[in-house]
Structure formats: structure tokens, C-alpha cells
Amino acid sequence: MAVEHPLTQPGEQTRIHNIGYRTYDGPRLGRAYARRSLYSQSLRGAYGLGRSVKSKILPMLLFVVMCVPALIMVAVAVATKAKDLPVDYTRYAVIMQAVIGLYVASQGPQAVSRDLRFKTVPLYFSRPIETSDYVRAKYAALASALFVLTAAPLIVLYVGALLAKLDFADQSKGFGQGLASVALLSLLFAGIALVISAVTPRRGFGIAAVIAALTISYGAVSTVQAIAFERSSSGAVPWLGLFSPITLIDGVQTAFLGASSAFPGQVGPSSAQGLVYLAVVLALIAGCYGLLMRRYRKAGL
């Protein structure tokens, strides 16, 4: 395909080169690399990076909303020379659960519904990656995005606490417990959001369904818990907490991560009940992964 214009005068550089098709002999990095690429692309996508300006607005806004209260608390703590931060590390995510719910509801469908709706999934599976690679990359990406969202304000609090010269050992322990708690929360919420979003190729339905699943379950559980507490059957309160994602996390961190429970009357689960909470959370995470695998095995070509 080399097109060469004849030279009219020797030395006159008027050649046009069409180098034609070039073959590729470089490395092919295979499955693990493709999975990592999908992970980083999805993680960036969860904050609108590499996407249109419009799709950056909501995740970035929610990220800011998530961090501003932490900044204010730190500012207050530093200014008033307080002995402790106004809010525990483990409590922060529970207080901000509405923001977390909104974020996961908007980004979960974004991560999987687009591929289903525009039928891009077959293009992935006609490449070296397998169903499990796709599911793992998407799951890990959304969980990481949630972890970034929930851990960032904790880092703000921790740095602020150290600036305010609060007790280092005490703060580090609380910070560590907070990180462990939000890590578990990220995995659980990401799993639930992905399973719900992967059912429908319509993004709007996905968003509504995720919000409904998170808020209705929390609303129902906290209402019934309040009634049970008022009727002085507070023994039932911890068991009721098993039925919504955020109360599950609250129960686990109360039992194992030194948190004070947000349940009515602070009736958190005992250590034995805490084990049940942990088992349920882990079973839910595993179940979500299993459901996603099943969903995509069918969605092949």
C-alpha cells in the first residue's frame, strides 16, 4: 500500500507514505491484566473519571457532602481544644448512611446496567476474560469506590484528631476499627447494589430499587425496633437488626469493633449475637457474589 509520488526533481521531498497495516507483535498480557484494567476503568467510572462532565457531578458532590461534616467536626475539636472527637469513627458511616445509600444507588447501576443495556457484555466475553473475572472486577471496583467514599472522612477525622493533639493510641485504635467497619460496609452495600442493578438493564429502575431496598429495610427495622423497645421487650431489638444492611453493620461493629450501638436504648447485640451478625454479613456478601456469577453465566453472548 505504499503510495509514492514520483519525484519531479531529485531531492524534492514530496513523498506521501501510507504505511499500511501494521501487525502487532508486542506482548499480550492476558486475563489478569484485562481484569485489572476493567477494575481500574470501573473504579474511575464510579467517580465519573473518563466519562462526561455530567456524570462527574453527582459522585463528586456526594464525596464532598460526605467529607464536609468531618471537616467541621475537626475544626470544632481543634478550636475548642476538646478532649475527644464529637463522633466516634465507627459512628460516622451510620450517621451518613443516606449519602452512602444515594452514592451506591447511583453508581451501582452505572457499573453494570450500561453493559447490559447496550449489550456490551458479549464483547467482554469474546475476549480472554471469563465470567468470574468480570464479576470480580466490577464487585471490587464498586466496593473500592465505596471504601474511598467512607474512609476519606475518617482520614479527615484522624488527621484532625492528631492535629488537636488527642491521645495517639486511642485515636489510632478507633481509626482502625472505623476502617474495618467501613470496609465491611463497602463490601456488603456494593454486593446488594450490584445484584439489584444487574437484574435490570434500565438504569432508572436500578437506582430506585437500590434506594428502596436500603431505605425501606432500614425504616422498617428501626420502626419495629422502636416499638419493641417501647413495649419493653428489648431482648428482641438486636435480633430485629439482622434485617437491614446498615443495622447489620452497626451490630457487627458494636459487638467486635468497640462501637456504641445506634439501636434504640443502645441495646446492641451481645458477643454471641455478634457472631450471628458477622455470619449473616459474610453470607450476604458471598450470596451476592454467587448471584452475580449466576446472572452473568446466562448473559454470555
Add this chain to the structure above:
Amino acid sequence: MIATESLSKRYPRVTALDRLSVDVGPGVTGLVGANGAGKSTLIKILLGLSPATEGRAHVLGLDVATEGAAIRERVGYMPEHDCLPPDVSATEFVVHMARMSGLPPAAARERTADTLRHVGLYEERYRPIGGYSTGMKQRVKLAQALVHDPQLVFLDEPTNGLDPVGRDDMLGLIRRIHTDFGISVLVTSHLLGELERTCDHVVVVDGGKLLRSSSTTDFTKTTTTLAIEVTDSDEHPDGTKAVREVLHARGIETHDGGGLPGAGHILLLTAESEDTYDLVRDTVADLGLGLVRMEQRRHHIAEVFTDTDEQRKEAVGHGG
């Protein structure tokens, strides 16, 4: 390139492939069949995505049942349906797909620019795909199948939804994939005429069974159809009939030229060799008739398609 051995795929209610054995060499191969003939099922099995019920298949010498990932690294696939997200540009999308095929980031970008240029997308490649015409979208789909420089590409109905000009462009592009890029092609279509112009080899499947597999030149050249038309004379008021009788006596079968207007006097016959031409000339001369025309009718693959079981006579007889 591709070899299958009594490959079968049965679903609970339908048999999509029925003991299909076929060998496909390098070059452009057309896979022809009506909708539901099993073309897409075959591609799925060849990509190692769907296990065959029985039989074996190899692609590039790799077993589809056990080495699917290795096959998918070396082949490209262009699906029949839409598969492009509208909110990203062609460049971003193809770069992402190149990385999914295992190309390092820098190579992915370079190959994307090259490939998009080769399929004929220039400045518009930076705009979101949502604003593209059908023809441009087909080019992006083709680009994502070629971006990792595969040894073989599967193109599922690449001309679907294109206007005649777009169709010709796409067919030209498919031809170039082999001649210029050195990549072998398996292209499916339910339009036989299309593949006649593009392919070196055509495989015809129907109802999951192999109907015929041969090179395009076999299809269209070895048996040439001759069309002849003669004048009438006083001695032979129906010259056509007279010629037909003489030719029959010499062992050559003829068919009527079909029910098309003005075709009533045309005789069709199969020229096995050069001798047939001489025989026709001599016959007409001996009868004292005038030869109005004697022309080669190039076989359409469509005729070959119905040729399998004596249907062609009927088809020609009824103006098919």
C-alpha cells in the same frame, strides 16, 4: 484455521447444530444460512463460550472445549447486534476493548488510532458514538474486533442495516482484512449474492446441517450456464423446440429460460466443457436457424443453494 468434527448442539427443544463437519482454511470464508440455521451457535462454540453437545472443534489448532481463553486472545468477534455505549467516543471505547484483549496501555492507544483509520473513521472518532450513523457504528464494531491484531475474525452479519453503498464499502473492507491485513475472516450472512463477491470459500448450512462447502470459484465457474436464443424458420416454425430436440438426442439437458417477459425463447443448458459451445453452434447451423444469442450466465450462489436436491430445475422452470 477452523475444523469441526460432527459438531452438534442440542437445546432441550431445538437442535441448533446437527453433526456438522467442516474445514475452513485461510482466507475469507462465508457462512451462509437462513435465520436460525445455526450460524451464531457455531460462532459461540468456536469462541469456546458454549460447550458442544457432541463432536469436537479446533480453531487455529486449539481445542474449543479446553483452550477457549487462548482462542479468544487470537480471534476477534463482531456481533450482529448493537453493542456500543452511546456516551463514550469511538477512541475511548476501542482503547478499552484493546486493553480487555491484553494489550498494554500504550500499544492499545496506538493500535486503536491505526485500526480506526483503517476502517475509515477519522475526525469523528473523538465524538460520542451516540451521534454516529449506522455505517459508522458498524465500522467501530469492526475496529474493536480487529484492534488486537487477531489471526482470525468472526463477523456476524456485518452488512445488516446498511444501505447499498454502505454495504459495498463494508464488503470491500472485509476483503481488505484478508488481502491487506493478512487476517482470515469468517463472515456470516443470509444474503448469498453478497458473499459471492467477497469470499474465497462458502459454507452453506441449513437447519444445523452442512449443505455444501466449496470455494467460490467452484460455485460459480466450473459449471457455466449457457443461454441461447434462436430464430424460427419456415422449415422449423418453432426453432427453439427443434434445437431442444436435437440437443436432447445428443444427451444435453435444457431448461426453459424462465417465465420472465421476453425470455420465452431462451434455452438454458449447462456447459460442461468447451465442446458444448461447438455442439450448440453446429446444431443451430445444421438446422438452418439463426443464432440470436449465446451467452454465459454466471451462476448465482442462490441457484447452487437450491441445486442440492433437484430443486433447481423447478426453480428455473418456474422463473426462479
